[in-house]
């Protein structure tokens with residue numbers, strides 16, 4: 001058995017990074033690493049970085065400044081601390097990180113995580129390593145051999161099915177940092193899903209930068225789209241709930257829309273980012289759909305799964321955005337009536353086409369628009385939550401709640417729900433009645449014994 005060392009990973013950004021951090025940790029477990037509660041006590045610290053919006057790189061450098069102090073303090077105590085930078089900032093600015101931050105021992109792009117144990121060895125013997133490998137295929141193939149730590153298995157898990165993006169929205173760095181679209185083979189995904197189910201996972205969220213662009217051969221031949229894959233995962237014993245994120249409207253095919261009406265395990269929640277309600281801006285963003293196309297898709301999704309909670313991302317202040325363009329976004333939000341949305345000020349990303357434009361929107365105007373949009377979005381979210389008061393629903397409990405004697409979990413609509421309940425409810429789907437709704441969470445009381453989500457959803461779909 002290798003010596004026990006401590007690992008601390010700080011994760012920034014999206015769920016793909018959360019997933020990747022988990023896999024890095026699993027891969028390093030084989031080299032004897034256990035997770036540390038804080039960087040102070042860690043022998044290896046990894047920053048898993050995000051490059052999607054502004055100042056991401058600056059955040060990394062200021063974090064590295066803090067770590068430099070920790071590292072020298074440990075060195076004074078005669079102990080070594082290895083510092084690594086992974087993720088999208090590493091991919092985009094790896095060389096610069098090594099130049100600017102001597103404290104960094106290793107830089108690792110998102111497709112090179114499977115090499116981490118070997119790289120850690122090289123660093124330990126005195127090398128400084130930079131590794132930025134494509135394609136994703138090798139990463140998934142190699143990480144597959146790594147067992148997830150059963151003890152840490154959560155009730156709800158992410159499963160990466162697809163990585164990278166070929167869409168090239170003009171504001172976005174993902175196609176540059178994560179590379180071309182790559183779909184993992186269905187056999188590999190199902191093998192991982194079976195393993196998760198065996199470890200007690202009840203809910204799986206299929207993950208991808210552009211998850212609904214997933215395609216591949218079926219387990220027993222034929223061509224599969226995401227709907228087929230969802231169907232196959234839903235059929236695994238033990239998997240009670242399924243979700244997928246994040247999708248692009250262009251890849252919302254008929255079979256996927258139908259799956260929302262046909263698969264009881266598929267939770268009634270869809271995150272389908274539109275970014276803007278203005279056709280002119282959508283075109284400038286290279287989204288390759290207009291507002292009407294998007295609204296029509298949502299109409300069909302709502303027909304397939306009445307009551308589904310809809311969510312989106314929005315960017316305000318994209319170059320050239322006029323008041324009228326922004327009002328079109330506000331109109332679209334009013335028309336859809338979202339359960340939840342995320343909104344951001346446009347942030348020019350070096351190397352992307354929109355960053356080169358000379359009609360950038362004034363920061364103060366961006367801030368003003370963001371505030372108006374967020375006020376509307378928050379009101380919609382609160383209204384969605386308030387409409388749940390008095391309703392009964394199935395909650396998957398997975399963690400202790402805010403207060404002693406409480407447990408917390410997620411509703412089918414991905415709302416956080418707190419209820420007076422004992423720890424024996426962890427990992428169970430239970431029926432609750434919502435008694436109070438806030439903007440960000442719901443309070444509930446238990447309304448009966450644990451009920452199978454499947455039956456609930458079948459009833460909901462039929463009603």
Ligand code: 5AD
Pocket residue numbers: 052053171172173273275313314315344345346347348349
């Ligand atoms: N500026 C602001 N927001 C952005 N996003 C992606 N790139 C940028 C950018 N350059 C947002 C989009 C995307 C979400 C993950 O981040 O809304 O859907």
Ligand code: SF4
Pocket residue numbers: 165166167168169172173174175209210248
């Ligand atoms: Fe970025 Fe557009 Fe690809 Fe989403 S679809 S990852 S926003 S380029």
